[in-house]
Amino acid sequence: MTQMDPVSTFIHEEPSEAAPGVQRIDVDAVSSKERRSYYASRQRIYPKRARGTFRTIKWVVMAVTLGIYYLLPWIRWHRGPGLPDQAFLLDFANQRLFFGPIEIWPQELYFITGILIISALGLFLVTSLAGRMWCGYTCPQTVWTDLMIAVERFWQGDRNARIRLDQSPWTFDKIWKKTATHISWLLIGVATGGVLVFYFRDAPTLARELMTGEAPIVAYVFMGIFAISTYLLGGIAREQVCIYMCPWPRIQAAMFDQDSLLVSYRDYRGEPRGPHKKGQSWLNRGDCVDCKACVAVCPMGIDIRDGAQLECIQCALCIDACDDIMGKVGRPRGLIAYESFHNMEAPSEADRKPVRFVRPRTVLYSVLIALVLGIMGWAWVMRAPVEISVIEDRNPLFVKLSDGGIRNGYTLKILNKTHVEQRFSVRVEGIAGAEMAIVGQTHGERDVTVAADVVRALKIYVSVPRDVEAELSASSTPVRFVVTDATTGEEVIRDTAFRSPGR
Amino acid sequence: MAGHKEVDAVTGVETTGHVWDGDLKELNKPLPKWWLYVLYATIVWSIGYWVVYPAWPLVDGYTRGMIGYSQRNEVTKDIVAAKEAQAKFVAAIAERTPAEIEKDSDLMEFVLRGGATQFGNNCAPCHGRGAQGFKGYPNLNDDDWLWGGSIEAIEQTIRNGIRSGHADSHESAMPRFGIDQILTPAQISDTAAFVLSLSGTSGDAAAIERGKVVFEEQCVACHGPEGKGTVEMGAPNLTDGIWLYGGQKADIEETIRTGRGGVMPAWAGKLDPVTIKMLAIYVHALGGGQ
Ligand code: SF4
Ligand code: SF4
Numbered sequence: 001m002t003q004m005d006p007v008s009t010f011i012h013e014e015p016s017e018a019a020p021g022v023q024r025i026d027v028d029a030v031s032s033k034e035r036r037s038y039y040a041s042r043q044r045i046y047p048k049r050a051r052g053t054f055r056t057i058k059w060v061v062m063a064v065t066l067g068i069y070y071l072l073p074w075i076r077w078h079r080g081p082g083l084p085d086q087a088f089l090l091d092f093a094n095q096r097l098f099f100g101p102i103e104i105w106p107q108e109l110y111f112i113t114g115i116l117i118i119s120a121l122g123l124f125l126v127t128s129l130a131g132r133m134w135c136g137y138t139c140p141q142t143v144w145t146d147l148m149i150a151v152e153r154f155w156q157g158d159r160n161a162r163i164r165l166d167q168s169p170w171t172f173d174k175i176w177k178k179t180a181t182h183i184s185w186l187l188i189g190v191a192t193g194g195v196l197v198f199y200f201r202d203a204p205t206l207a208r209e210l211m212t213g214e215a216p217i218v219a220y221v222f223m224g225i226f227a228i229s230t231y232l233l234g235g236i237a238r239e240q241v242c243i244y245m246c247p248w249p250r251i252q253a254a255m256f257d258q259d260s261l262l263v264s265y266r267d268y269r270g271e272p273r274g275p276h277k278k279g280q281s282w283l284n285r286g287d288c289v290d291c292k293a294c295v296a297v298c299p300m301g302i303d304i305r306d307g308a309q310l311e312c313i314q315c316a317l318c319i320d321a322c323d324d325i326m327g328k329v330g331r332p333r334g335l336i337a338y339e340s341f342h343n344m345e346a347p348s349e350a351d352r353k354p355v356r357f358v359r360p361r362t363v364l365y366s367v368l369i370a371l372v373l374g375i376m377g378w379a380w381v382m383r384a385p386v387e388i389s390v391i392e393d394r395n396p397l398f399v400k401l402s403d404g405g406i407r408n409g410y411t412l413k414i415l416n417k418t419h420v421e422q423r424f425s426v427r428v429e430g431i432a433g434a435e436m437a438i439v440g441q442t443h444g445e446r447d448v449t450v451a452a453d454v455v456r457a458l459k460i461y462v463s464v465p466r467d468v469e470a471e472l473s474a475s476s477t478p479v480r481f482v483v484t485d486a487t488t489g490e491e492v493i494r495d496t497a498f499r500s501p502g503r
Numbered sequence: 504m505a506g507h508k509e510v511d512a513v514t515g516v517e518t519t520g521h522v523w524d525g526d527l528k529e530l531n532k533p534l535p536k537w538w539l540y541v542l543y544a545t546i547v548w549s550i551g552y553w554v555v556y557p558a559w560p561l562v563d564g565y566t567r568g569m570i571g572y573s574q575r576n577e578v579t580k581d582i583v584a585a586k587e588a589q590a591k592f593v594a595a596i597a598e599r600t601p602a603e604i605e606k607d608s609d610l611m612e613f614v615l616r617g618g619a620t621q622f623g624n625n626c627a628p629c630h631g632r633g634a635q636g637f638k639g640y641p642n643l644n645d646d647d648w649l650w651g652g653s654i655e656a657i658e659q660t661i662r663n664g665i666r667s668g669h670a671d672s673h674e675s676a677m678p679r680f681g682i683d684q685i686l687t688p689a690q691i692s693d694t695a696a697f698v699l700s701l702s703g704t705s706g707d708a709a710a711i712e713r714g715k716v717v718f719e720e721q722c723v724a725c726h727g728p729e730g731k732g733t734v735e736m737g738a739p740n741l742t743d744g745i746w747l748y749g750g751q752k753a754d755i756e757e758t759i760r761t762g763r764g765g766v767m768p769a770w771a772g773k774l775d776p777v778t779i780k781m782l783a784i785y786v787h788a789l790g791g792g793q
Contacts, residue, residue: 396631399790400642402743404703440608440611461790
């Protein structure tokens with residue numbers, strides 16, 4: 001076999017000094033162009049711990065996003081008797097989605113579509129402004145990978161300790177450290193999958209059922225699927241997901257332009273790079289001391305000094321690493337920083353321009369977001385608490401009666417989305433002399449009650465006597481059902497047709 | 504073909520040693536180890552599966568497995584469970600009158616849904632999926648009933664059938680006026696013209712007059728003096744424009760000539776009484792029940 005030993009490639013030269021007090025880290029960018037052969041086996045990345053502004057922001061974002069995910073199902077929301085009191089509940093069994101005060105019925109699923117469209121456009125806007133913010137800070141893959149790496153560091157130590165551990169033979173020490181890591185990852189996975197199912201069933205009830213083994217089998221299946229995928233994607237696969245599985249890195253380039261802020265190495269300032277001796281002048285040389293701190297912290301195993309790369313998730317940890325070094329060698333921070341393509345290509349410091357946030361692209365995305373939000377808001381405000389649909393009988397289309405008249409059958413569905421019982425009065429219009437009968441009601445009774453939160457289906461027969469039928473000119477005559485709310489007097493109208501043999 | 508080991512210059516990976524078309528070579532990239540182990544694990548798993556579940560076909564059967572699993576048993580269990588779930592409805596249908604059933608909306612829902620399914624399984628081949636009927640098979644949606652349109656009457660018809668050979672079957676036979684040469688073709692034609700006139704279809708006045716005479720002699724006994732029919736004899740109302748065998752003059756002449764005499768099977772014995780009751784209520788609720 002000629003495959004490279006994934007670990008031994010890291011230690012091949014004596015550590016040296018990059019600058020006074022700054023060790024040069026012995027690291028090669030695993031995902032660099034030269035090493036990214038189609039046939040190469042995966043090489044392990046051992047991200048070193050970073051400290052600084054962006055790392056702190058990332059910890060906070062992790063706490064907030066994971067906190068939302070883990071805690072949301074436990075928030076209660078009182079809706080009245082017979083209704084779930086969970087604020088966020090996807091109640092598929094009863095075909096209702098609850099988001100706090102918002103309640104969505106199956107036929108209103110377009111609200112979900114709207115939310116997805118807004119999310120996508122929001123992502124476009126953020127990406128055009130500041131690159132892969134989503135990838136670097138909030139993507140679940142990033143957040144959980146970050147968490148898994150933190151756990152790994154807790155048990156096995158930082159970069160160097162982990163490399164040494166992987167190279168060492170299987171001692172008791174190694175076995176328990178590895179076992180502890182994997183068990184922790186699995187527990188995080190189980191907690192993640194476990195929380196997911198709470199979104200689909202009353203959380204406290206389900207928690208009790210899970211403990212006693214009475215929960216529905218699908219709950220266990222989905223917990224299992226999510227536990228295993230969290231473990232595999234966050235613990236094992238990590239950067240492989242971003243590099244090889246995720247479509248977003250391929251799509252995002254379409255949202256960048258000259259003014260998008262991307263994590264960049266300011267090569268005009270850093271080059272020529274090289275170790276810096278004590279007392280040496282900074283004239284005629286770059287600020288980069290080639291300490292490779294930026295490469296060591298990178299969770300994607302790339303060298304940001306090679307320029308913008310597909311693999312970079314824009315986590316900004318290399319900014320933290322380099323700022324730390326710049327502080328130590330006494331040069332201004334920001335050798336690696338959020339910077340626009342435009343300024344990266346600027347021939348000199350004088351040609352730099354402040355970043356324009358208002359540009360056609362960002363304006364377009366913002367307008368689209370506002371538009372969809374407006375439509376959704378309007379639809380929400382206009383959302384009728386009562387909905388009606390009419391289905392004509394198709395088989396048979398019409399029935400000839402013994403008195404020579406013609407009868408049509410309809411199914412009228414009344415959706416009462418309010419939480420109280422409602423009374424309605426039903427009538428049919430369009431053919432003078434047509435008689436309406438509601439199955440199950442005494443003859444001539446037009447008032448119906450619909451209980452709270454239900455759909456009531458009424459079977460309705462409309463008969464037209466022979467002499468009236470003889471007047472109908474076509475085999476299909478337009479008629480309409482008018483449903484009047486007995487309390488408010490509001491009318492809802494549905495058009496349909498009355499079928500007859502025709503002339 | 505196979506020969507010395509060779510390392511590919513570009514990738515540094517060994518080739519399989521095979522060469523196709525003079526210059527095509529393949530790199531030797533074995534399956535990842537974990538993949539291989541998963542394969543072994545599935546093989547081990549399958550052995551356990553053979554032991555536990557039915558697996559191998561034998562000459563006169565198959566290995567049954569340790570836990571005695573069979574899909575047939577599962578279905579039987581499901582059916583028993585479904586029957587149990589339905590038991591309280593079935594009992595209620597058995598002991599209550601149709602009028603009582605109609606008052607209980609839950610029970611009525613069960614009857615109508617179950618009735619629709621049973622209708623599809625048993626009745627639809629003749630009467631159609633929507634009970635709309637075909638020539639010779641009555642439309643059950645309308646309010647024209649040969650043997651009565653109350654729930655009880657419909658139930659009786661379903662149970663015993665029509666000319667079905669069942670002891671309590673509805674029996675009646677319209678004479679075969681033409682075949683048995685009771686009437687001449689001309690008389691039949693006149694009678695048909697008269698019968699059509701009963702439901703308002705105009706025709707040759709003289710023929711209608713002649714037909715009226717024949718009708719009064721031959722037909723009033725069953726169809727009544729005004730042609731409105733008699734339910735006791737299953738004699739159809741001839742004045743309503745609803746025709747089981749078609750309303751053209753030729754259809755009616757054919758009816759008078761042959762007497763028709765359609766048959767409906769008796770369902771007693773084939774379907775249990777509860778199912779028959781459900782069907783009767785369902786058909787009654789199609790809109791034309793009396
Ligand atoms: S860019 Fe900064 S962190 Fe990276 S090698 Fe140069 S000085 Fe070190
Ligand atoms: S290059 Fe920097 S921003 Fe990009 S993934 Fe690596 S550490 Fe994160």
